[in-house]
Amino acid sequence: MSEVASGExxxxxxxxxxxxxxxxxxWAANIVLTVLTLGIYSAWAKVRxxxxxxxxxxxxxxxxxxxARPLAILFGRAxxxxxxxxYLAAQAALPLLTPxxxxxxxxxxxxxxxxxxxxxxxxxxxxxxxxxxAPAYGESYRVFILFGLLTVITLGLAAPxxxxxxxxxxxxxxxxxNLRFALQEGSGSFFxxxxxxxxxxxxxxxxxxxxxxVFLVNLQADQSGENVALAVYLPLVLGVASYFVIAQFLSAAxxxxxxxxxxxxxxxxxxxxxxxxxxxxxxLFIYVTxxxxxxxxxxxxxxxxxxxxxxxxxxxxWIEIRGDxxxxxxxxxxDVSALGEEIGDIFDVDIGL
Amino acid sequence: MTExxxxxxxxxxxxxxxxxxxxxxxxxxxxxxxxSLARYPLDELDVSPRLGSQPAVVELPGGGxxxxxxxxxxxxxLDSSPVRHQWQHAIESRRGLLVLITLLALAFxxxxxxxxIPAVARQAAMAVPAEMDQQIGVDGLALLxxxxxxxSTLSADARRQIEGAMLEVIAVVGDDQAYxxxxxxxxxxxxxxxxxxxGIVIVTDELVALTEDTSELQAILAHEIGHVLNRHALRTLxxxxxxxxxxxxxxxxxAAAGGLAAAIPATLARAGYSRQFEYEADAxxxxxxxxxxxxxxxxxxxxxxxxxxxxxxxVPGLLRxxxxxxxxxxxxxx
Numbered sequence: 001m002s003e004v005a006s007g008e009x010x011x012x013x014x015x016x017x018x019x020x021x022x023x024x025x026x027w028a029a030n031i032v033l034t035v036l037t038l039g040i041y042s043a044w045a046k047v048r049x050x051x052x053x054x055x056x057x058x059x060x061x062x063x064x065x066x067x068a069r070p071l072a073i074l075f076g077r078a079x080x081x082x083x084x085x086x087y088l089a090a091q092a093a094l095p096l097l098t099p100x101x102x103x104x105x106x107x108x109x110x111x112x113x114x115x116x117x118x119x120x121x122x123x124x125x126x127x128x129x130x131x132x133x134a135p136a137y138g139e140s141y142r143v144f145i146l147f148g149l150l151t152v153i154t155l156g157l158a159a160p161x162x163x164x165x166x167x168x169x170x171x172x173x174x175x176x177x178n179l180r181f182a183l184q185e186g187s188g189s190f191f192x193x194x195x196x197x198x199x200x201x202x203x204x205x206x207x208x209x210x211x212x213x214v215f216l217v218n219l220q221a222d223q224s225g226e227n228v229a230l231a232v233y234l235p236l237v238l239g240v241a242s243y244f245v246i247a248q249f250l251s252a253a254x255x256x257x258x259x260x261x262x263x264x265x266x267x268x269x270x271x272x273x274x275x276x277x278x279x280x281x282x283x284l285f286i287y288v289t290x291x292x293x294x295x296x297x298x299x300x301x302x303x304x305x306x307x308x309x310x311x312x313x314x315x316x317x318w319i320e321i322r323g324d325x326x327x328x329x330x331x332x333x334x335d336v337s338a339l340g341e342e343i344g345d346i347f348d349v350d351i352g353l
Numbered sequence: 354m355t356e357x358x359x360x361x362x363x364x365x366x367x368x369x370x371x372x373x374x375x376x377x378x379x380x381x382x383x384x385x386x387x388x389s390l391a392r393y394p395l396d397e398l399d400v401s402p403r404l405g406s407q408p409a410v411v412e413l414p415g416g417g418x419x420x421x422x423x424x425x426x427x428x429x430x431l432d433s434s435p436v437r438h439q440w441q442h443a444i445e446s447r448r449g450l451l452v453l454i455t456l457l458a459l460a461f462x463x464x465x466x467x468x469x470i471p472a473v474a475r476q477a478a479m480a481v482p483a484e485m486d487q488q489i490g491v492d493g494l495a496l497l498x499x500x501x502x503x504x505s506t507l508s509a510d511a512r513r514q515i516e517g518a519m520l521e522v523i524a525v526v527g528d529d530q531a532y533x534x535x536x537x538x539x540x541x542x543x544x545x546x547x548x549x550x551x552g553i554v555i556v557t558d559e560l561v562a563l564t565e566d567t568s569e570l571q572a573i574l575a576h577e578i579g580h581v582l583n584r585h586a587l588r589t590l591x592x593x594x595x596x597x598x599x600x601x602x603x604x605x606x607x608a609a610a611g612g613l614a615a616a617i618p619a620t621l622a623r624a625g626y627s628r629q630f631e632y633e634a635d636a637x638x639x640x641x642x643x644x645x646x647x648x649x650x651x652x653x654x655x656x657x658x659x660x661x662x663x664x665x666x667x668v669p670g671l672l673r674x675x676x677x678x679x680x681x682x683x684x685x686x687x
């Protein structure tokens with residue numbers, strides 16, 4: 001391991017080779033086959049999408065990959081959907097119990113988030129070295145429920161701090177082979193990310209809604225039935241769309257804060273920093289133009305937009321490397337499979353939250 | 354197969370080793386490089402399905418991983434029947450086929466929405482035991498009482514008269530279901546009537562005040578009985594759950610099914626089903642009026658007055674739970 005630690009660190013950037021045209025076909029086939037199979041294909045679709053995106057992400061000529069078996073994902077989804085339907089049925093049959101059901105849901109969710117992350121890390125690799133996630137469940141309740149409550153109590157003011165704690169929990173329990181990730185102390189950059197998002201919201205939502213209302217006032221002059229419908233649909237569509245852009249922007253801004261505070265190290269070596277040089281203005285520009293491209297093309301340009309955003313973000317993300325990467329050893333691999341045997345495939349629930 | 358160049362990652366370290374790959378003996382894959390030569394039976398190899406222009410990936414026994422950049426040549430040589438590793442790629446790479454199955458999926462999706470989900474919900478509604486139906490109705494009323502309604506201020510006489518009118522309607526269009534008529538102050542829902550599971554029909558004081566004679570009220574009651582007869586309340590619950598469940602499976606994300614992206618199609622689908630049910634209930638009201646030789650204007654007049662009260666059609670067609678009154682009257686008078 002000493003080789004990893006020795007030598008001057010050098011920055012290596014990720015590269016992304018996915019193309020909108022190529023991904024479009026995979027994306028379209030995923031949607032169409034999912035509809036035709038009443039959702040069953042969605043498990044295969046997820047593997048296909050992730051393999052395309054991970055496989056096109058390279059670092060030092062090595063590719064990332066996603067190895068999950070569609071059947072394992074399908075099984076997890078069947079359980080999740082079964083739980084969801086049970087929840088809906090209980091809510092319909094016993095509407096007075098809704099608050100109790102909500103509490104039960106809140107207790108299950110941290111467990112599901114941890115399982116989901118475990119599953120997805122276990123099946124993600126770079127150069128055939130697997131990632132891993134192995135947290136203590138107790139900590140997950142502290143992070144998700146305690147800080148969730150704190151956010152509610154402070155009327156959202158503590159949201160950046162809670163977000164930092166969540167990401168710290170996730171990063172600090174993630175490994176790559178025998179290397180461990182760590183997130184440095186300090187949630188200031190998360191407060192900045194939220195502030196930037198609020199600002200971006202005022203900059204996008206304000207003009208978008210103003211432009212819409214000006215447009216609608218013009219329509220009032222010619223008030224046929226069609227235009228009344230338009231007057232209701234248009235603000236609705238734009239409102240929902242701006243919500244998506246703002247949510248995307250927030251996750252990009254907090255991801256940037258996370259990457260910039262993250263490092264990777266073996267137990268006995270100096271840490272290698274991770275970093276990125278995304279401009280938040282540039283990110284906002286990409287998301288807003290992607291949104292208009294998607295709206296004007298009735299959704300057909302969604303995969304193009306996704307590839308464009310991924311290319312910008314990934315190719316502006318770097319990691320410091322000392323010495324030779326081949327010194328990274330999959331020392332933890334045996335533990336990972338032991339864990340898998342202990343828990344059994346049945347709990348490989350994959351739920352994105 | 355000529356020799357192909359590839360890389361092996363052993364899974365123990367991140368090192369990358371250049372190798373050459375060939376299918377020299379039928380049924381075997383030979384990997385040669387870094388001073389060793391290994392031959393693997395093809396049955397034991399885990400070949401990843403072909404994907405876009407990415408290299409072919411083979412999981413080797415023992416945890417190693419082989420990448421071959423020339424995927425075209427590799428997959429072609431690997432299999433006499435390429436279906437196993439390439440069927441997804443075959444669909445993704447053929448434009449005509451992709452367009453064809455897109456059209457198929459659109460037709461199929463419509464069929465599921467228009468026929469499949471309602472049929473499943475109808476079957477499920479019939480299978481729900483009476484006690485559960487009863488429970489859902491009673492709980493539903495309790496919830497509405499808590500959140501919306503106030504106590505009715507109708508006199509005992511007025512109530513008795515409306516109950517008598519209800520019995521007349523039940524005698525004509527009702528079934529063996531037990532009905533329970535409830536009077537409430539509508540408050541924010543104003544002049545309105547509701548049908549819950551277990552045969553519970555609620556009329557608001559405001560509605561009673563808005564009707565000009567008993568036949569108008571009876572037309573409305575017949576409409577609500579139409580909802581009960583067809584078990585619409587239960588079917589609405591079930592169809593909503595099926596829609597949510599399907600969207601959850603399709604998006605592959607249970608959380609997203611409760612989120613905004615799935616809420617939009619779910620809301621549209623629910624509103625569409627609800628409008629369908631209104632038409633079905635209107636048909637029962639019409640059946641009652643025709644059977645008792647009452648002019649159809651008894652229903653159309655109160656509907657028009659309700660519309661005037663509601664302030665017109667502020668919500669456009671696709672999002673409405675009730676059809677636009679003009680469409681509804683047209684359908685009713687047909």
